[in-house]
Amino acid sequence: MKIKRALIVFGIVVFTLVTTNYLTTGGAKLNFSENYPAVVCPPTDSNVNSQVSIASKKTPFRRIIGKSTGLSPIKTTRYSIANEAILLDQGEVSSITWQSLPGVWAGSTLCRAPQGDQWFVGGTADITGKGRLYIVNSGLSDAIVDVAVWSESGPQIAKVLTILANSSSRVPLDQLATGASRLTIRVTARSGRINAFLFDERGKGLKTLGGDAVNSVDFPRTDLVLSGIPQQVIKGVGGPHTLRILVPGNADANIRVDSISKDGVFVPVGLDGRDVPHGKVVDIPLSSTIAYSAFSLRIRSDQPLVAGVYTPLKLKDHQDIVWNSASPKLVPMTMALTGLAPALVFTGDTIDLVVATRFVTGRVKSAHVVGSDAVIWRVPDNAQSITISNIKSDVAGSGLISSVSGAGAFPLAVGSTLARAAIPVSDIAVINR
Secondary structure, eight states, X not given: OHHHHHHHHHHHHHHHHHHHHHHHHXXXXXXXXXXXXXXXXXXXXXXXXXXXXXXXXXXXXXXXXXXOOOOXXXXXXXXXXXXXXXXXXXXXXXXXXXXXXXXXXXXXXXXXXXXXXXXXXXXXXXXXXXXXXXXXXXXXXXEEEEXXXXXXXXXXXXXXXXXOTTEEEEEEGXXXXXXXXXXXXXXEEEESOEEEEEEEEEEETTEEEEEEEEOOBSSOEEEEEEEXXXXXXXXXXXXXXXXXXXXXXXXXXXXXXXXXXXXXXXXXXXXXXXXXXXXXXXXXXXXXXXXXXXXXXXXXXXXXXXXXXXEEEEOSSSEXXXXXXXXXXXXXXXXXXXXXXXXXXXXXXXXXEEEEEEETTSOEEXXXXXXXXXXXXXXXXXXXXXXXXXXXXXXXXXXXXXXSSOEEEEEOOOSOOOEEEEEOOOXXXXXXO
């Protein structure tokens, strides 16, 4: 009898709780809207050629200038960007911009959705520096932006900039830290739809020293991979490289650096347990004995840091430079590559993934990429886009592009991630209040 009574009481309690919860929520299901924010591609100087690869001629776009706010089909899969930045609404597809000053330098950068915080490791403001920072406001109201700069001397005076609605601002690097040789820049948006793009161009008198786009990273990390560093081998000897590091916190960092290639993994001399002071930009020379066309670095630290690798290259009649930024963990993605045939460098303990290439003819061809440590896979000619899928383990990736004008590197990363927002539910109780 006591057991029966206890079961009855338990049933009443459960019924009451379920009913109360149902009445509290009104029995309504939450609905969500999902979309990929539009991405922004950088503007250019008047003497620079710039093209962006597009997946479809129907992709909506607009120029970011003045009162231009309407979207129209782009009508090409390789669009030439004039002075103004452009906005692309192409969903989950990522795009690469290729910029070049004919016969002088070339570089590549990822078109990205507006960013609240961007870090750039690269550039110089000394006598050889001709670089610039572009800040793009693709929104329809003015934006306020903080620009923080570190050099070999430590933090510089931060600048606060106002960027007019639907416009771009060009800031020479020598205005941010006059005379500084080593730069790391952080761009933070207080308000507005902000993107920043950094270009490092160098020259000495009438002699050009090359240039490149410096791709941004989202935040400092304690474990990062710089994938696909180009290696120029001359008579069996690899060219020089410089590892640039900033520890932005309040404590020095102790780091370990692994060099990763087809030869395996090893620690360069002096980079196992090296101390790096905080608050100053540090350049560490690297001399590689690797005989392959590309290698990668993995940096592990007890303090969050940002890093990049600077590589000078000797071409037929001039020289160029390449900046490699940290690559995020590879995720399934589609990337438009019309007019480009980059070499993709995948870095990881175990590499097992599928790359499907869609050609301009519409034909699709899949390749199973497997290996360990570092694998180089070249995108076929006449590719319109690639789709990376079936990633079986943690891998970082990058792309290397070369032309007669120069070379460039870009991380294999998504330009826009899916945004999800709850759709408000109508409730009569709100009206009665």
